[in-house]
Amino acid sequence: MSNFADRLMEAIRAKGNPCIVGLDPRVVDMPDFVTSAMRLSRDAEDAARAITGFHERVLEAVADLVPAVKLQIAFYEQYGLPGMRAFADTIALARSAGLVVIVDAKRNDIDSTAEAYANAFLGAADILGRRVPAWDVDCITVSPFLGRDSLEPFVAACAQYGKGIFVLVRTSNPGAGDLQSRVVEGGEEISSHLARLVDDLGQDMVGDSGYSSIGAVVGATYPHQAVQLRALMPRAIILVPGYGAQGGTATGAAANFNADGLGAVVNASRSITYAFGDPAISAEEFVAAVRDNTLRMVYDLTEALAHRVAS
Amino acid sequence: MSNFADRLMEAIRAKGNPCIVGLDPRVVDMPDFVTSAMRLSRDAEDAARAITGFHERVLEAVADLVPAVKLQIAFYEQYGLPGMRAFADTIALARSAGLVVIVDAKRNDIDSTAEAYANAFLGAADILGRRVPAWDVDCITVSPFLGRDSLEPFVAACAQYGKGIFVLVRTSNPGAGDLQSRVVEGGEEISSHLARLVDDLGQDMVGDSGYSSIGAVVGATYPHQAVQLRALMPRAIILVPGYGAQGGTATGAAANFNADGLGAVVNASRSITYAFGDPAISAEEFVAAVRDNTLRMVYDLTEALAHRVAS
Numbered sequence: 001m002s003n004f005a006d007r008l009m010e011a012i013r014a015k016g017n018p019c020i021v022g023l024d025p026r027v028v029d030m031p032d033f034v035t036s037a038m039r040l041s042r043d044a045e046d047a048a049r050a051i052t053g054f055h056e057r058v059l060e061a062v063a064d065l066v067p068a069v070k071l072q073i074a075f076y077e078q079y080g081l082p083g084m085r086a087f088a089d090t091i092a093l094a095r096s097a098g099l100v101v102i103v104d105a106k107r108n109d110i111d112s113t114a115e116a117y118a119n120a121f122l123g124a125a126d127i128l129g130r131r132v133p134a135w136d137v138d139c140i141t142v143s144p145f146l147g148r149d150s151l152e153p154f155v156a157a158c159a160q161y162g163k164g165i166f167v168l169v170r171t172s173n174p175g176a177g178d179l180q181s182r183v184v185e186g187g188e189e190i191s192s193h194l195a196r197l198v199d200d201l202g203q204d205m206v207g208d209s210g211y212s213s214i215g216a217v218v219g220a221t222y223p224h225q226a227v228q229l230r231a232l233m234p235r236a237i238i239l240v241p242g243y244g245a246q247g248g249t250a251t252g253a254a255a256n257f258n259a260d261g262l263g264a265v266v267n268a269s270r271s272i273t274y275a276f277g278d279p280a281i282s283a284e285e286f287v288a289a290v291r292d293n294t295l296r297m298v299y300d301l302t303e304a305l306a307h308r309v310a311s
Numbered sequence: 312m313s314n315f316a317d318r319l320m321e322a323i324r325a326k327g328n329p330c331i332v333g334l335d336p337r338v339v340d341m342p343d344f345v346t347s348a349m350r351l352s353r354d355a356e357d358a359a360r361a362i363t364g365f366h367e368r369v370l371e372a373v374a375d376l377v378p379a380v381k382l383q384i385a386f387y388e389q390y391g392l393p394g395m396r397a398f399a400d401t402i403a404l405a406r407s408a409g410l411v412v413i414v415d416a417k418r419n420d421i422d423s424t425a426e427a428y429a430n431a432f433l434g435a436a437d438i439l440g441r442r443v444p445a446w447d448v449d450c451i452t453v454s455p456f457l458g459r460d461s462l463e464p465f466v467a468a469c470a471q472y473g474k475g476i477f478v479l480v481r482t483s484n485p486g487a488g489d490l491q492s493r494v495v496e497g498g499e500e501i502s503s504h505l506a507r508l509v510d511d512l513g514q515d516m517v518g519d520s521g522y523s524s525i526g527a528v529v530g531a532t533y534p535h536q537a538v539q540l541r542a543l544m545p546r547a548i549i550l551v552p553g554y555g556a557q558g559g560t561a562t563g564a565a566a567n568f569n570a571d572g573l574g575a576v577v578n579a580s581r582s583i584t585y586a587f588g589d590p591a592i593s594a595e596e597f598v599a600a601v602r603d604n605t606l607r608m609v610y611d612l613t614e615a616l617a618h619r620v621a622s
Contacts (some may be wrong), residue, residue, distance in 0.1 A: 001477050024424075024583065026439045027436075027437075027438055027439065028437050028439060030436075030438075035439060038438075040460050040586055042436065042440070042441040042443075043438050043441075043443060044436075044438065044443055044445070046438065047438050047443075049435070072420070072424055072427075072433065074418070074420055074424045074425075074427035074428045075424070075427050077427070077428065077431040077432075077445060077446075078427045078428070078431040078436040078445050079436055079438075079443075079445060080399070080431075080443075080444075080445035080446060081392075081395055081396060081399055081473065083436075083445065084392055084395045085341075085392060088392055089374075089389070102418075106418070106419060106420055106454075107383055107385070108417060109383070109394040109415075109417055109486035110482060110483065113335075113383055114385075116383075116384045116385035116388070116389045116560035117388065117389070119387040119389040120385065120389040120391075121388075125338075125355075125358070125389040125390055126338075126339050126340060127338055127339075127349075127354065127355065127358050127390075128338065128346060128349065128353045129339075129353070130353040130354075131389075132353075132354060132358075132391075133391075134355070134388060134389050134390060134391035134392060134394065135388075139355070142489065143417070144489075145454050145456040145479060145482075145490055145491075146453070146479075146480075146482050146484060146486065146487060146490075147484065147485075147486030147487055147489030147490055147491070148486045148489050148490065149484055149486030150484060150486060151334070151484055153528070162579045168456060168457075169422060171456075171457050171458075171461075172421065173422060173457060173458065173460055173461060174458075174460055175457065175458030175459045175460030175461060176457060176460030177458065178455075178456065178459050178460075178508075179457075179458055179501065179504075180456075180458070182493075182495040182496065182501065183495060184493040184494060184495055184502075185493065185494050189497075190490065190493065190501075193490075193493075197489075198438075203442055208599055217404045234361050248478060273518055
């Protein structure tokens with residue numbers, strides 16, 4: 001079984017860019033060609049079919065362009081059990097398109113419960129001696145709020161199953177500072193403390209690429225902090241959310257990369273999959289719009305990285 | 312629609328105790344009478360049937376004794392889609408037994424994603440203008456790591472739908488202090504800062520009972536801190552995990568209550584549902600054992616509270 005960081009870095013090399021497309025289903029924002037079939041009953045089963053149909057088209061548009069997709073699980077959970085079926089179906093579609101699958105779940109809990117989450121997304125549950133995988137994706141985001149011991153079961157699962165995690169270090173929202181920027185004893189911010197923790201947890205998980213399967217989440221909206229945090233965890237792959245709709249720019253996102261232009265992946269969701277203008281658009285026009293949006297992001301980020309490496 | 316805090320306080324009054332039974336499915340630890348039917352295929356569908364069968368018996372044992380149950384969602388997620396069906400079935404069983412249903416999910420994310428989680432568990436998703444509830448429970452636990460703005464969509468959903476949240480303030484694991492006990496500018500611990508935030512967020516959600524629908528999680532393993540945190544959020548209902556198997560005692564849990572002996576609920580999981588001895592036990596013996604375990608917890612906690620009020 002291969003190292004997750006190596007698989008992700010190889011996918012980035014193969015596609016020539018570190019852009020990730022977010023698959024965050026919001027049925028109300030989908031184009032008519034997806035939702036027209038459900039205008040009568042409008043129940044969660046309908047929503048699930050719409051989600052799968054929508055993602056088939058999105059993947060048709062982006063699968064040859066980007067190395068990975070990121071599923072924000074909250075948007076599936078809000079549609080209940082049918083939503084979770086659409087989650088499983090979307091994972092299967094992305095896998096068969098050869099993409100690395102990231103789940104943005106921000107999970108965590110203590111000891112055996114953290115282990116259960118690790119089983120759910122990275123490993124396999126024990127059903128009377130038989131190990132049965134549940135969602136089985138490449139990696140998930142996890143929250144560090146409960147401390148180092150709560151992260152260790154995830155690190156163990158990554159080692160055992162060749163998977164990865166991205167630990168929240170600095171989120172992209174305006175209120176992120178409430179906790180994450182608080183200065184603790186020794187004059188260090190919580191985010192810096194967490195960056196060092198990520199570096200430490202990831203020591204034994206560094207692959208041939210020089211990067212570790214224990215990564216970090218650092219929002220694109222705080223470029224100044226990103227440079228400092230990057231330096232504290234040089235081997236961590238940084239997952240950068242907040243690009244596009246949340247106000248993060250390519251230059252802001254570029255601050256998370258190492259000097260060699262590697263070491264981060266940048267996610268955009270709404271600005272790729274929901275920026276198509278007229279809801280009456282045809283399926284073909286939708287695919288073209290999503291493809292255009294993706295190519296524009298790839299171009300912008302490549303420019304910003306080239307500029308940064310040159311400067 | 313009634314206030315969540317009032318509903319929970321009324322359930323506590325009606326049952327005469329604040330004990331909560333955790334429904335955390337671990338198929339490998341279930342008695343033979345539940346698992347014997349699945350020894351051949353041992354797949355997730357089998358696991359789901361075992362979970363529902365197990366919880367039918369647990370609820371038969373405890374429904375008339377306690378005000379509420381707490382489902383730890385990680386243990387369902389690890390069994391994939393069938394596990395989530397068992398989650399929905401367990402919620403339905405607990406509801407029809409008249410119990411308040413708490414989901415320990417420790418969810419959170421930013422802006423519209425936090426809203427999606429709030430839709431999933433407390434409100435309803437918008438499916439082309441039709442509001443469709445997903446899991447629809449009474450309350451969930453949420454993580455404060457992303458800051459105040461990440462909690463606000465949950466508070467709004469609580470107000471709109473008459474639901475509640477318990478914000479993590481101090482968890483019961485040994486590593487809780489890594490972040491939560493860090494002293495920030497002004498000499499205050501992160502946990503104390505969070506307790507004041509909970510108090511503030513809950514201001515407008517106080518019911519006739521004098522308690523707020525915005526509660527807090529404070530582990531039973533830190534009684535000294537519990538007294539301080541209790542004082543900072545007098546109107547918050549405190550959910551106390553870590554009783555029993557995690558080493559929290561009745562006296563430790565009692566530290567989370569107000570002087571009137573109210574204001575907290577105490578959860579036990581493994582020490583109630585998995586402390587039955589011989590796996591070859593009959594269904595009737597299992598029900599009796601779970602009932603005994605629950606009555607012992609009720610007795611111990613009632614004693615500790617009486618002693619505390621008297622002292």
